[in-house]
Amino acid sequence: MSLFRKIFGANNPASDIEKDNEYGQFIPNSDSPLDEKFIYNFKKNGGKFLYCENSSEIKEQFENILEENDWFEKEALCHESDLFSLLDENKINYNKPKNPTFLFANCENLIADEGSILFSSNQIKQNKPNELPINIIIIAAISQIIDSKSDGLSVIKKKYIKDYPTNITTIKYFEKAVEENFTHYGSSAKNLYLLLLEDF
Template sequence: MSLFKKIFGAVNDVSGEERNSDSNPFLPEEQLPVDELFMLNFKKNGGKFIYCDNLTEVHEQFLNVLEENDWFECEVMCFEPKLHVLLDENKLNYTKPVSPKFLLASCENLIADEGSILFSSNQIKQNKPNELPANIVIVATTSQLLGNKSDGLREIKKKYDKDYPTNITTIKYFEKVKEEDFLHYGSSVKNLYLLLLEDL
């Protein structure tokens, strides 16, 4: 070993802390699991997340959402017959609503990297996000969690084979931001509850 190395130490002899603090900002950080990433981004966007172990809990939590917002005996927008049971048991009117208080829907997928909800015409027909009620209750499953929009579009293509749905869109913002920038331009802010059913 040379005299300079003995006095000044080896160039590569760097402590673990120093090595971590000098990490390359261009290398990807440790990736979170898709479910954690979705929850983190979804809550950051202002969404309200309710985890459910089984269908009984979905029914109970839906009732809690109705109580919290005093949405009893109101009109509801819902285009999916499989969800009508939730509305029927709570005596909510969903046939030709004039001024619905909220939309009850499922979704195509939950997009983790944005914390957004991916919809198609199967859930919202031809309505644009700004034409939907200000309040939305989504019933989804953990198997619908995907990493990004590309994965979501691939899943739609695989699921529907040739009869592709139209009007594919996402809703990402669930509370009004304090300072709007160009990223929020034209976005429709919704008060959104997600009832997430464990199915894996």
């Protein structure tokens, strides 16, 4: 049984968001597995996490997010052709959107030690985080979870021998801080949904 089924139960992946309190009792330590650390820190940062066992659950959860937010037939910012079919099925325009409601993307990696999402120009082109829509839906796999940003840069170097991407950045804050301090300076809080695919 996977870690995610143990934590969130076997029947309803949509219930992951609702079980914050149950999971909040658990605080990982330095010896905890990367996936546990990532999920704890990601949720602590205000991210919304939906576990998916397969591509049909990705599709189902994506449609649930659209329905929950009334985003059907809106515009999305999306630069990755492998995601276009999900947008087409839901009549969401991604061809030169003038006012995109959300960013729909993959990512380079998920950073466990700070619960952040690592992007490059492959997903967000040359946009800075504060230039992206406030709403973001990310599809990622458990195998993309790594420990730190420096590990993320190493993975990118190995993955892209040619056509090395630019604009490598992370998004860490997924809700506006009640009291902003210097660690939030220059950051832009996002309403972020992560559809995390079991790929082991």
